[in-house]
Amino acid sequence: MSIYVRAFACPPKYYQGPGLFSRLGELTKDLGESAFVIISPSLANKQTPILHEIFASEGRNIKIEIFRGQTTRQECERLTKLSEGFDMVIGIGGGKVLDSAKYAGIYNNAKIIMVPTVVSTDAPTSALSATYTESGEHAGSIYYKRNPDVIIVDSDIIMNSPERYFVSGMGDALSTYFEAKAHVETCTKNRVGEGYKTSLAAMNLSELCFHTLMRCGKQALSDFRNGLCSEAVEDVIEANTLLSGIGCESAGCATAHSLNSGFSALWQCHKSTHGEIVAFSTLCELVIENYSREMIDNVFDFCMSVGLPITLAEIGVDKSDHTSLVKVAEKARTTKHIAAVPADTSVDNLITGILKADEIGEEKRKSLNPTKKAVGN
Numbered sequence: 001m002s003i004y005v006r007a008f009a010c011p012p013k014y015y016q017g018p019g020l021f022s023r024l025g026e027l028t029k030d031l032g033e034s035a036f037v038i039i040s041p042s043l044a045n046k047q048t049p050i051l052h053e054i055f056a057s058e059g060r061n062i063k064i065e066i067f068r069g070q071t072t073r074q075e076c077e078r079l080t081k082l083s084e085g086f087d088m089v090i091g092i093g094g095g096k097v098l099d100s101a102k103y104a105g106i107y108n109n110a111k112i113i114m115v116p117t118v119v120s121t122d123a124p125t126s127a128l129s130a131t132y133t134e135s136g137e138h139a140g141s142i143y144y145k146r147n148p149d150v151i152i153v154d155s156d157i158i159m160n161s162p163e164r165y166f167v168s169g170m171g172d173a174l175s176t177y178f179e180a181k182a183h184v185e186t187c188t189k190n191r192v193g194e195g196y197k198t199s200l201a202a203m204n205l206s207e208l209c210f211h212t213l214m215r216c217g218k219q220a221l222s223d224f225r226n227g228l229c230s231e232a233v234e235d236v237i238e239a240n241t242l243l244s245g246i247g248c249e250s251a252g253c254a255t256a257h258s259l260n261s262g263f264s265a266l267w268q269c270h271k272s273t274h275g276e277i278v279a280f281s282t283l284c285e286l287v288i289e290n291y292s293r294e295m296i297d298n299v300f301d302f303c304m305s306v307g308l309p310i311t312l313a314e315i316g317v318d319k320s321d322h323t324s325l326v327k328v329a330e331k332a333r334t335t336k337h338i339a340a341v342p343a344d345t346s347v348d349n350l351i352t353g354i355l356k357a358d359e360i361g362e363e364k365r366k367s368l369n370p371t372k373k374a375v376g377n
C-alpha cells in the first residue's frame with residue numbers, strides 16, 4: 001500500500017562554502033546552549049582551541065572528545081554516555097566520526113551537526129550509521145528516523161583533504177542517478193521511514209547529481225589539484241554530499257551498491273575505497289541494465305577522466321578468478337538492494353555483466369595506450 005504514497009527526506013539545513021568552520025557558533029546558535037563535539041584525532045590539536053574560543057565568546061558550553069578510530073558499538077555507546085545532557089552533538093571528521101556523532105545525538109535526543117572534513121560518502125546527510133567490529137569488518141547499519149539537523153561543509157577544509165577522497169566521492173555519487181532510476185522502474189520502496197515511492201524531487205536531484213559530475217567533474221579535479229576552490233569544485237562538493245545523499249535516501253540503492261557489497265567482501269578489494277568500488281560497480285550496472293552504448297561510453301570516459309577504476313584489475317580483482325566473481329554475485333544477491341534491479345539478477349548474468357564491463361574498460365585502456373604492451377616487452 002505504502003508504495004503508492006510518495007515520501008521525501010532530507011536534512012533541514014545545509015551550508016557549504018569557504019571559511020564556514022569559523023562560523024560554527026553562529027550557524028548553530030538556535031540549536032541550544034551546550035555542545036558535545038566528537039572530533040578526529042588528526043584535527044584535535046589545531047581545532048580544539050578554535051572551538052573553545054568560538055563557544056566561549058558566545059557564553060555557551062562545549063566539551064570536546066577525541067574519536068577513538070572505529071565506529072564500533074562500544075565506541076558509540078561510550079560517546080553516547082559522555083554526551084548525555086548536551087543540547088547538540090557535533091561531529092567533525094570523516095564518515096566514521098560523523099556516524100558516531102549521529103548515534104550519540106539520536107540516542108540522547110540532541111540536535112545533530114555534521115562538519116565533514118572529506119566529501120567521499122553520503123555520511124554527512126544520511127539518517128544511518130555504519131558500524132564496524134574492532135578489526136574493521138562492516139558490522140551492519142543502524143537506520144534512524146531523522147537526518148542530521150545541520151550540515152556545515154567548509155570548502156577550505158575539503159580543499160585540504162586528500163585528492164583520493166574527493167575523487168572517491170564522485171565515484172559514490174556516480175551511482176545515484178542510475179540507482180534512483182532502477183527504483184522508479186521497479187517500483188521499489190525508498191529508504192524514507194518504512195519505505196515509500198520515490199518522489200519527483202528525489203529523482204530530479206539524482207539526475208542533477210549525475211549531470212553535475214559529467215559537466216564539471218574533470219574541471220573540479222584539475223582546480224582541486226591547483227588549490228583553486230572554484231565553482232566547479234563547489235558544485236562537485238554539493239553533488240558528492242547533498243545531491244548524492246538525498247538521492248540515496250529518498251530514492252535508494254540498487255545494482256551498483258549490491259555489487260559493491262559483493263566486491264567489498266573480497267579481501268582483494270580492501271585497498272580500494274567505497275567510492276572506487278561503487279564507480280566500477282556503476283559501470284557494471286550500466287551493462288547489466290542494457291544502457292545504450294553512448295551512455296556506457298560517456299560514463300566510462302568520465303571515470304577515466306577523473307581517475308576512477310574502469311577494470312576489475314584496478315579494484316584488485318583478477319578477471320580469471322571465477323570463484324571470487326561467484327562470491328561477488330552471490331553476496332550481491334543477498335542484499336536488499338537487489339530487489340530494485342530492473343534486470344536478470346542470476347549469478348550468471350551478474351558475472352557476465354561484470355566481465356563485459358571489465359572488457360570494455362580494458363579496451364578503453366588499450367585504445368588510449370596501444371603501445372603499452374610493446375614497451376613492456
Ligand SMILES: [Zn+2]
Pocket residue numbers: 121122172257274278
Ligand atoms: Zn555509497
